[in-house]
Amino acid sequence: MSKYKMHVLVCGGTGCHASESDQLLEDLKTIVTEKGLDSEVQVIATGCFGFCEKGPIVKIMPDNTFYTQVTPADAREIVDEHLIKGRKINRLLYVDPENQEHIADSKHMGFYKKQLRIALRNCGFIDPENIDEYISRDGYEALAKCLTEMTPQQVIDEMKKSGLRGRGGGGFSTGLKWEITSKSVSDVKYVVCNADEGDPGAFMDRSILEGDPHSVIEAMAICGYCIGSSIGLVYIRAEYPLAIDRLKTAIAQAREYGLLGNNVLDTGFSFDLELRYGAGAFVCGEETALIHSMEGLRGEPTVKPPFPSVSGYYGKPTNVNNVETFANVPVIINKGADWFASIGSENSKGTKVFALAGKINNVGLIEVPMGTTLREVIYEIGGGIKDGKKFKAVQTGGPSGGCLTEKHLDSPIDYDNLIAAGSMMGSGGMIVMDEDDCMVSIAKFYLDFTVEESCGKCAPCRIGNKRLYEILDKLTQGKGTREDIDSLRNLSYVIKDTALCGLGQTSPNPVLSTIENFWDEYLEHVDEKKCRSGQCKALLQYIIEPENCVGCTACARNCPVNAISGERKGVHIIDQATCIKCGACLEKCKFNAVFIK
Amino acid sequence: MGQVKSLADLRKIKEDLQGKMSLRENSNNPESLVQIRVAMATCGIASGAKQVMEFFIEEFDKRNIQAVVTQTGCMGYCFAEPTIEVTLPGQAPVVFGYVDTKKADDIIEKYVKNGELVDGIIPVNYETIEKK
Ligand SMILES: Cc1cc2nc3c(=O)[nH]c(=O)nc-3n(C[C@H](O)[C@H](O)[C@H](O)COP(=O)(O)O)c2cc1C
Ligand code: SF4
Ligand code: SF4
Ligand code: SF4
Ligand code: FES
Ligand code: FES
Numbered sequence: 001m002s003k004y005k006m007h008v009l010v011c012g013g014t015g016c017h018a019s020e021s022d023q024l025l026e027d028l029k030t031i032v033t034e035k036g037l038d039s040e041v042q043v044i045a046t047g048c049f050g051f052c053e054k055g056p057i058v059k060i061m062p063d064n065t066f067y068t069q070v071t072p073a074d075a076r077e078i079v080d081e082h083l084i085k086g087r088k089i090n091r092l093l094y095v096d097p098e099n100q101e102h103i104a105d106s107k108h109m110g111f112y113k114k115q116l117r118i119a120l121r122n123c124g125f126i127d128p129e130n131i132d133e134y135i136s137r138d139g140y141e142a143l144a145k146c147l148t149e150m151t152p153q154q155v156i157d158e159m160k161k162s163g164l165r166g167r168g169g170g171g172f173s174t175g176l177k178w179e180i181t182s183k184s185v186s187d188v189k190y191v192v193c194n195a196d197e198g199d200p201g202a203f204m205d206r207s208i209l210e211g212d213p214h215s216v217i218e219a220m221a222i223c224g225y226c227i228g229s230s231i232g233l234v235y236i237r238a239e240y241p242l243a244i245d246r247l248k249t250a251i252a253q254a255r256e257y258g259l260l261g262n263n264v265l266d267t268g269f270s271f272d273l274e275l276r277y278g279a280g281a282f283v284c285g286e287e288t289a290l291i292h293s294m295e296g297l298r299g300e301p302t303v304k305p306p307f308p309s310v311s312g313y314y315g316k317p318t319n320v321n322n323v324e325t326f327a328n329v330p331v332i333i334n335k336g337a338d339w340f341a342s343i344g345s346e347n348s349k350g351t352k353v354f355a356l357a358g359k360i361n362n363v364g365l366i367e368v369p370m371g372t373t374l375r376e377v378i379y380e381i382g383g384g385i386k387d388g389k390k391f392k393a394v395q396t397g398g399p400s401g402g403c404l405t406e407k408h409l410d411s412p413i414d415y416d417n418l419i420a421a422g423s424m425m426g427s428g429g430m431i432v433m434d435e436d437d438c439m440v441s442i443a444k445f446y447l448d449f450t451v452e453e454s455c456g457k458c459a460p461c462r463i464g465n466k467r468l469y470e471i472l473d474k475l476t477q478g479k480g481t482r483e484d485i486d487s488l489r490n491l492s493y494v495i496k497d498t499a500l501c502g503l504g505q506t507s508p509n510p511v512l513s514t515i516e517n518f519w520d521e522y523l524e525h526v527d528e529k530k531c532r533s534g535q536c537k538a539l540l541q542y543i544i545e546p547e548n549c550v551g552c553t554a555c556a557r558n559c560p561v562n563a564i565s566g567e568r569k570g571v572h573i574i575d576q577a578t579c580i581k582c583g584a585c586l587e588k589c590k591f592n593a594v595f596i597k
Numbered sequence: 598m599g600q601v602k603s604l605a606d607l608r609k610i611k612e613d614l615q616g617k618m619s620l621r622e623n624s625n626n627p628e629s630l631v632q633i634r635v636a637m638a639t640c641g642i643a644s645g646a647k648q649v650m651e652f653f654i655e656e657f658d659k660r661n662i663q664a665v666v667t668q669t670g671c672m673g674y675c676f677a678e679p680t681i682e683v684t685l686p687g688q689a690p691v692v693f694g695y696v697d698t699k700k701a702d703d704i705i706e707k708y709v710k711n712g713e714l715v716d717g718i719i720p721v722n723y724e725t726i727e728k729k
Contacts, residue, residue: 004712009720046718047677047694059720062688115723124636124672124682125725133667135607136614144604203639210638211670242639258600266602331726364675367723 006041006083008032009059013048014361015384016055020072021045024056027075032083041083048361048383054094065104067092114376116343118351119167119327120367123211128246131253134214140259142333143218143225147267152182152226159226159329161337163349168194168285168322169400169426169502171348171415174329177319181227181309184317189229191220192294192313192320195236195243196278196285199398200449202429204353205323207365209236209243212327213250217273219329221260224271227319231272235290238277247275282399282453283503287312287320289455300455301501322427324353345371348414352425358394358432359386371412374404378432389434393517397426399446399453400506402513403439422513424506438535439518440525444472446510454503461504464495468511475522476536478529485522489515530597540581541597546571548593555585555594630686631657631664631709636679638671645697646679652698653681656705664709674719683708692719 010016010025028043049057054068058078065088067078074092081087093102117123126133134140146155160175181189193216197205209216220232236244251273254260262270276294278284284299291312293299312318328350332340341349348370354377357363361383368377374394378384385391393403396413402423411417415425433442447469456462471488474480492508499505515522524530531539544555544564549571556564556572563579566572572593574585586594601607635641635650650668657664674680677694683704684690693704695717707713 004714007714009714009718011720042713044714044718045716046720049720064689117723117725120671120673121725123670125634125669127667128670129668132610132614135610138611140601140607141604141611144607148604207638207671240639242642256600258602265604335726362674362676365671365673367673 004040004042007061008041008043008078008083009046009061010043011047011049011051011055011057012045013052013055013383014386014388015048015052016057018388019056021056023072024058024070024075027072028058028078031075031079035079035084037079037083052379052384058092063088063104066094068094114368114372114380115366116351116369117367118331118340118343119208119215119324119353120211120365121331122215123207123365126212128211128213129249131214131250131257134212138334139214139330140218142330143221143259144265145333146222146225147265147269152228155222155226155333156182158337159332162332162340163337163344163347164325164328164332164340165348165415166322167324167328167352167425167427169397169424171425174321174325177309177321178223178226180307181317181319184310186317188231188316189227190313190316190318191223191227191229191232192287192290192308192318193220193232193234193323193326194285194287194290194320195234195240195323196290197323197427198237198280198282198285199400199427199429201357201431202355202398202427204355204365204428206240206243208323208327208353209240210246213243213247214254215330216247216323216326217250217254217260219326220273221264221271222329222333223319223321223326225269227317229319230270231274233274233276233294233313235276235278235284235294237280239280244275244277281455282449283455283501286501286503289501290320291318298455300457301503303500324428343369345412345414347416352413352428354428354430356382356430356432358430359389359434359437360384360432361386368413370414373410373412375409377413377430378409382432385432385434389436391432392435392437393433393439393442395423395431395433395442395446395510396429397424397506397509398429399449400424400502400509401426402509403433403442403517405517422516423509436533436535438476438531438533439514439521440472440475440531441535443510443514444469444476447472447507450503450507454507458498458500458504460495460498461500461507464491464499465504465507467491468495468508472511475525476531477538478525478536480526482523482526485515485526534596537581541576542574542579542581542583542585543595543597544572544574544585545593545595548591550591550593552589552591554588554590558584558588560584630684631662632684633664633666634669634682635666636670636672636674636681637668640671640675641678641680644678649679649681649696649698649701652701653705656702660705662705662709673723677717677719680719685709685712690721692721693717694719 032041056070058067058070156179164174165171283289284293286301289299289301308318308320344350351367351369353367366381393405395403408421451465451469454461471484492512495508551569563575637646653666679696680694681696682690682692703715
């Protein structure tokens with residue numbers, strides 16, 4: 001039925017656009033029309049292929065040919081050779097860096113393996129409100145397999161062997177956690193899913209619950225089987241109504257099918273789920289605070305040990321795992337621990353979901369094998385920095401993490417490398433910053449968040465973070481000194497060492513890592529009272545360029561604080577100490593003599 | 598559907614469903630093969646995915662095109678919401694971004710009826726684990 005037999009897709013993303021892809025598009029269109037092919041072949045621009053380094057990209061369908069570094073000069077050959085004669089143009093094909101082979105069909109390109117969706121396997125594919133669609137993608141088979149063919153210990157061993165580590169931030173071995181909880185002796189035990197996700201810019205867990213709720217339900221039941229629990233609780237933010245709805249629908253469907261409730265799959269195992277709502281406090285994502293909040297107490301952390309695995313919800317052994325951690329479980333059972341362990345890096349197995357945000361072209365949700373480099377994530381998957389600006393830093397781990405810079409671009413992302421670089425995995429927010437971002441202000445932004453979210457229980461976090469914030473604010477106002485930077489450092493270490501919970505222990509990380517990586521920017525703020533990005537408005541300087549100044553006095557007459565002096569017909573100067581940066585002089589000068597530095 | 602009592606029951610549901618799918622795919626009535634998935638996660642809905650989905654359902658009905666329109670979760674292209682995936686019979690799925698009802702109309706008239714692509718194509722760049 002389709003009229004067009006072939007489609008020529010030309011990348012119109014920012015990267016390729018910069019290398020003449022629009023000219024290429026026009027030329028291809030013209031030549032196709034000229035040859036009278038325009039009723040059969042359609043030439044069209046697309047979004048970024050994520051392959052900008054080798055752009056401009058042209059893909060021809062239906063044969064899936066993938067041409068790289070195509071220039072307008074190649075247009076005619078593509079039409080004559082490929083479209084008319086059906087011969088692929090070898091020299092434009094992508095060359096596999098590993099074996100130097102020309103790869104014609106994009107399906108075989110390693111680049112498509114850059115993103116591997118395990119936790120997100122069904123997200124954007126199945127209808128989350130239809131349990132049959134989940135089942136048709138192997139859903140609940142892992143649960144059935146565990147209940148009928150494996151002992152709890154065998155399942156735990158499989159989890160341990162897979163190398164899966166918690167995706168909620170800490171990175172603790174999931175199998176080991178299950179084992180500890182299974183060994184805690186008690187009449188009642190609980191499985192808790194931590195769906196509190198609240199760091200700025202993060203929405204991985206919410207998306208999984210919205211797109212594939214059954215995968216979490218199935219995994220929680222498997223966990224219940226392993227640890228000897230018949231009740232699961234999902235702690236979810238009340239401000240995620242869609243995720244809550246989908247989860248409720250999924251729970252109802254699973255009950256109807258007998259996959260939750262009494263005597264699951266006729267095996268005598270019983271397990272059911274309840275939802276608990278959080279009010280949206282960041283600290284309630286910390287597992288002990290979360291448990292207290294579920295008990296109806298104040299959402300404040302308590303000292304560990306005892307760990308929840310030993311004494312959690314109402315003092316009973318409680319296994320807390322993150323949404324994404326759970327989403328990986330059914331796949332591990334279905335495809336085997338060895339398969340899972342073959343993906344990722346030495347000590348970090350499998351994949352990680354990241355929410356890419358900030359100054360990046362393709363803001364969105366991605367899932368990459370552990371060990372992928374930041375460069376691949378930012379330039380190949382993320383399509384590079386917005387508006388062709390220069391990359392400056394990327395913040396991982398949200399308010400608990402640090403920023404990574406140019407020099408970290410090629411180091412593989414995994415739990416250990418991020419820690420070594422002064423940041424952390426966190427739950428997976430990834431905020432990209434460009435040359436227009438001021439690193440002192442970024443640190444201040446995160447401290448503002450932690451001050452707001454601190455529960456106030458312990459002094460180092462309650463008072464210390466507030467002090468950090470105040471000093472940073474002073475720096476951005478141009479009132480900072482070198483001693484202030486020293487205080488920032490010292491105070492940060494004290495807070496890290498003495499705060500009670502993870503929130504306080506990690507909150508100085510954005511400060512420490514920006515000082516470490518952007519020392520010169522801090523110095524500029526205190527020594528030269530300068531902010532190179534122009535973000536710190538208080539540090540802007542209005543200056544008169546003597547060459548251009550004709551001495552018309554317009555600026556001086558309009559300055560509200562009389563900061564400008566100079567003779568009529570003589571060069572004028574601004575007294576920086578008096579200037580309040582109102583901008584009136586810049587506006588009034590007709591000779592382009594006033595500028596901002 | 599009643600209760601699932603065993604692994605065999607589960608597999609049966611799976612096979613039934615897969616059977617249904619392949620029946621759809623192999624049917625010799627090509628008009629029935631159009632499949633559309635609309636990404637309906639929070640960000641999609643916020644940018645109008647619901648209206649787009651309703652539009653497709655109503656318009657396919659009005660224009661007498663048999664199609665299956667389903668909702669799904671986040672496809673990952675949050676920068677281009679609302680996003681949809683269109684699969685024409687025997688062809689690879691194509692993802693379109695920035696779909697409002699006007700673009701949806703274009704997609705039906707041009708792509709679904711005529712195989713003519715419209716602007717806003719997002720190249721898919723991930724692999725998902727294959728089914729067992
Ligand atoms: C301040 C703070 C906030 C946290 N927020 C979350 C959260 O939103 N989601 C989450 O899964 N874990 C969060 N955690 C980590 C949890 O305490 C806990 O380690 C995790 O839920 C365990 O699951 P996992 O082993 O599957 O990662 C937070 C920790 C701290 C200190
Ligand atoms: S470190 Fe901060 S959030 Fe944690 S218990 Fe202390 S005051 Fe509360
Ligand atoms: S910016 Fe305003 S305050 Fe400063 S010199 Fe110009 S007019 Fe005066
Ligand atoms: S308005 Fe411009 S030219 Fe006139 S005195 Fe001021 S700086 Fe000089
Ligand atoms: S802009 Fe063309 S591949 Fe990214
Ligand atoms: S949530 Fe809509 S595509 Fe990501």
